[in-house]
Amino acid sequence: MDPIADLFSQINNAQNSGKNSLTVGFSKMKTAILAVLKINNYIRDYRELKKAKKAGPEPRLESSAREQSRGENNKSEEKETFREDLKIKGKNIREIEIILDKNKNYKIQRISKPGRRVYASTARIPKARSPQGMVIVSTSEGLMIGEDARRKCLGGEIIAEII
Numbered sequence: 001m002d003p004i005a006d007l008f009s010q011i012n013n014a015q016n017s018g019k020n021s022l023t024v025g026f027s028k029m030k031t032a033i034l035a036v037l038k039i040n041n042y043i044r045d046y047r048e049l050k051k052a053k054k055a056g057p058e059p060r061l062e063s064s065a066r067e068q069s070r071g072e073n074n075k076s077e078e079k080e081t082f083r084e085d086l087k088i089k090g091k092n093i094r095e096i097e098i099i100l101d102k103n104k105n106y107k108i109q110r111i112s113k114p115g116r117r118v119y120a121s122t123a124r125i126p127k128a129r130s131p132q133g134m135v136i137v138s139t140s141e142g143l144m145i146g147e148d149a150r151r152k153c154l155g156g157e158i159i160a161e162i163i
Contacts, residue, residue, distance in 0.1 A: 003027060008108040009158060013042075017099060023049070026094035032143045033159065034098060036136055040104060040145060042162060045099045050092045107134070111158045121155040129163055136160045 007030050014022040017147060024030065034046040039066035065138035112118040120126070120137075125146045127132050149156065 002110070002114050004029060004033065004159070005110045005113070007033065008110055010023065011098065011100070012107055014098075015105070018102070019100065020102065021097055021099045023095050024095050026096050028094060030077045033136060034096065038147065040134060041101070043098055044103060047097050049095045049097050052092055066096075087111075107163045108154050109161050109163065111161055119156065120160045122150055122153050122159055125150055125155065126158065126161070128161060133162045136162070 001026065007024055010022055010024055031046075031048070034043065037043045038046060052060050066148045114163075125137060126135055127146065136159040137144060137154075137156045138159050139149050139154040141152070143153060143159065144152075144154075146158075
C-alpha cells in the first residue's frame with residue numbers, strides 16, 4: 001500500500017479519536033510533508049525517534065545424527081565459528097512522532113496516487129476547496145504549498161489536499 005496515504009489516514013484517524021500524538025514509520029518524503037504541515041500550523045510538531053531493535057534469536061546450527069554417525073565431528077569446530085559469525089546484530093528503527101494540534105480540525109486527502117499520478121503546470125495547480133485548506137505540491141525545489149508554487153512559477157506533482 002501507499003505509505004503516504006497511510007500517513008494521511010493515520011493522522012485523520014488520530015485526529016478523529018482525539019489523540020495528542022501518533023508514531024509512524026520514517027521516510028524522507030513523510031518528513032518533508034510534515035515540515036510543510038508544521039510551517040502552515042496544521043500540526044504542532046514532529047520529531048524523529050530512533051529505537052534500538054533487539055537482536056533476534058541465535059540460529060541453531062548443529063550437526064545432524066547422520067553426520068555424527070559418519071564421524072564427521074571435526075566439522076563441529078567450523079560450525080561453531082560459523083554460528084558466532086551469524087549472530088544477528090540489533091539495528092536502529094527510525095520512526096517519526098507527530099504531535100497534533102487539538103484545536104485544528106481538517107482532513108487530508110491524497111490526490112496523486114501510485115496508480116494514477118497527477119501533475120500540473122503552474123497555471124493548473126488547483127486551489128483548495130475551503131478557505132482554510134491548501135494543496136501540497138512536489139516541485140523541483142522540494143515540497144511546498146500550491147500558492148508558493150504559483151508565485152515561484154513551478155509546476156509539479158499534486159501530492160495532497162487539506163480540507
